Amino acid sequence: xxxxxxxxxxxxxxxxxxxxxxxxxxxxxxxxxxxxxxxxxxxxxxxxxxxxxxxxxxxxxxxxxxxxxxxxxxxxxxxxxxxxxxxxxxxxxxxxxxxxxxxxxxxxxxxxxxxxxxxxxxxxxxxxxxxxxxxxxxxxxxxxxxxxxxxxxxxxxxxxxxxxxxxxxxxxxxxxxxxxxxxxxxxxxxxxxxxxxxxxxxxxxxxxxxxxxxxxxxxxxxxxxxxxxxxxxxxxxxxxxxxxxxxxxxxxxxxxxxxxxxxxxxxxxxxxxxxxxxxxxxxxxxxxxxxxxxxxxxxxxxxxxxxxxxxxxxxxxxxxxxxxxxxxxxxxxxxxxxxxxxxxxxxxxxxxxxxxxxxxxxxxxxxxxxxx
Numbered sequence: 001x002x003x004x005x006x007x008x009x010x011x012x013x014x015x016x017x018x019x020x021x022x023x024x025x026x027x028x029x030x031x032x033x034x035x036x037x038x039x040x041x042x043x044x045x046x047x048x049x050x051x052x053x054x055x056x057x058x059x060x061x062x063x064x065x066x067x068x069x070x071x072x073x074x075x076x077x078x079x080x081x082x083x084x085x086x087x088x089x090x091x092x093x094x095x096x097x098x099x100x101x102x103x104x105x106x107x108x109x110x111x112x113x114x115x116x117x118x119x120x121x122x123x124x125x126x127x128x129x130x131x132x133x134x135x136x137x138x139x140x141x142x143x144x145x146x147x148x149x150x151x152x153x154x155x156x157x158x159x160x161x162x163x164x165x166x167x168x169x170x171x172x173x174x175x176x177x178x179x180x181x182x183x184x185x186x187x188x189x190x191x192x193x194x195x196x197x198x199x200x201x202x203x204x205x206x207x208x209x210x211x212x213x214x215x216x217x218x219x220x221x222x223x224x225x226x227x228x229x230x231x232x233x234x235x236x237x238x239x240x241x242x243x244x245x246x247x248x249x250x251x252x253x254x255x256x257x258x259x260x261x262x263x264x265x266x267x268x269x270x271x272x273x274x275x276x277x278x279x280x281x282x283x284x285x286x287x288x289x290x291x292x293x294x295x296x297x298x299x300x301x302x303x304x305x306x307x308x309x310x311x312x313x314x315x316x317x318x319x320x321x322x323x324x325x326x327x328x329x330x331x332x333x334x335x336x337x338x339x340x341x342x343x344x345x346x347x348x349x350x351x352x353x354x355x356x357x358x359x360x361x362x363x364x365x366x367x368x369x370x371x372x
Contacts, residue, residue, distance in 0.1 A: 036068035037098060037281055040090035042083060043075040044103035045205050049231030051250040052204075052267075056102045056126070058251070059269025063277050072096060079105030084114055091121055098280055100273070102126045103204070104173065111138060122286065124276065127175060129358055130288045139286050141272065142175070144293030144352040146182040147323045148265030148301055149226075150330055151316055152247035153186020155262040155304070156224040157194055158312035159245045160187070166222030166244075167198040168213045170206075170229045172371040174360040179228050179265075181364045183247075185330050187224075188366060190315065197222055198369035204230040214238040224262070236261075245307060252302045263316070264302035271297045293352055295326050327351070337362040338369075 039060075047057035053075065064071045072094045077086050083106045090096040097120060101111060107128035115123050115135040123138045130140035156165045165187055169176050184196035197220055199213040210227070214235050217225055225239035226232075226247040233256060236246050240257030248254065248264025276286050292298035301320070304313055322328045332349035336342055343362055344350070350357055363369060 037277065038070045038072065038090075038094050038096045039063055039277060040087070040094065040096040040099045041071065041073045042077050042086055042090075042099070042101040042103070042106070043073070044077060044079060044105075045075065045230045047073070047075050049205075050233040050236075050253050050256065051229065051231035053102070053230060055251045055267040056100070056269055059267075059273040060100075062270035063273050066274060066277055066281075068281065069277060070094075077103075079103055079110075081110070084110050087111075087114055087123075091118055096121070098122045098124065098277070100124050100126070104128070104175075107140070122280070124286060129355075134288075136288070139288045139290065141276075141286075141290040143267055143272075143298035144291060145265050145267065145299045146178045146330070146357075147294055147328065147352055148299045149179045149249070150182040150186035150189075151301060151320060151323070152226055152249075152263060152265055153183040154189055154316050154319060155308055155312050156183065156226070156245070156247055157187035157190025158309055158315070159262055159307065160194060160224050162221045162223045163191065163194045164221045165194060165196045165224040166214075166217030166220070166226075166239075167196055167369075168210055168217070168225065168227040168229060168232075168235045169198055169200050170204045171202065172200060172361075174358050176228045177360045177363060177371065178357055179249075180367060180369075181360070181362075182330060183226055184364060184366050189319075194366070196367050198363070198367060200369070201229065207231075207234045210234045211238045215242065218242040218244055248302055254302055254305060258305065260307060261302070261305040262308055262312075263304050266300050266302055268297055268300045291353065293323075293326075294320070295324050331357065336365045338365050338367045340365075 041060045043053040045053040047053055060071055074086050077083050104127045107125045111123050111125055115138045119137055125140050127142050128140035167180050180198050187194040201209040211234050224245045227235040232249050236253045236256045239246050240260040245260050245262050247262050254261040279286055329349045329351050333344035334346040335344040
């Protein structure tokens, strides 16, 4: 019989005094009578955060509909040894053999350290950069959402009156920097004079700092705001309350401010997770490195809101058609960073599938802010 979530939490509390992984590894693997496959999902925040964690929880909900599959979930697990204990609990108590630890900081060192001990368990991490030197039972998957954020930028470019747009960001990691850059580049496809001011809060979920950052951007004249934090709800509500237009991220936030919501870049994890689970059920192996964009259905756009002009809708749809063909390129030379240094020479281009973009460490010309 599988254990209840309460038993799991009790186990995690009790295990805090044990000698770490050695004590945990001696526990017997739970019986798997509940189904053919038990899948575990781990979230760093709340499952109803209108953002990153909710997007993954929506994917888990899709997996629950697959016959013969049991889903176990744990929310609000920090990027510490706590995730190691949660993963071991799901393996030993629930019999999970496929895990989706979804937060960026879970990958290194926690997943990479634990995977060699449980070679019959598949660890699939969102956003990590798996390399051949890493365990073979570890995989990384992510969506090319930058083109969706670029489409956000096009709507922002049409909506802004001040020619100043704003971005509330958590940390200057490559995926975040790429989204900031794409948001501005999309806006500059409408008007090359537009600038984007970015404020980093320092962590994935800091509602007070997110509200402060949003107000600071509005005070600076930014009249279209977006964000890359785990739960953009505070940013969306604060910006709309200040009269700014908003572009969503992670999930559909239109319900928070329908009149101000232009569109949003959303994850479509339901498709990704059901594909992975179906592959596993058929006895196949998920590739160690999986990526996909709008064309592959990994990401999607929120419906265009009523505040978009006809011109915005026309350009949005035209560019989306080109992106769906799979050969639309945003990062192409000549391009400089916001310090004046050439980052992409003339004649050079990086399509969204180029792995080099996953090591991005710069902000493009026109972005006001610093990565340090």
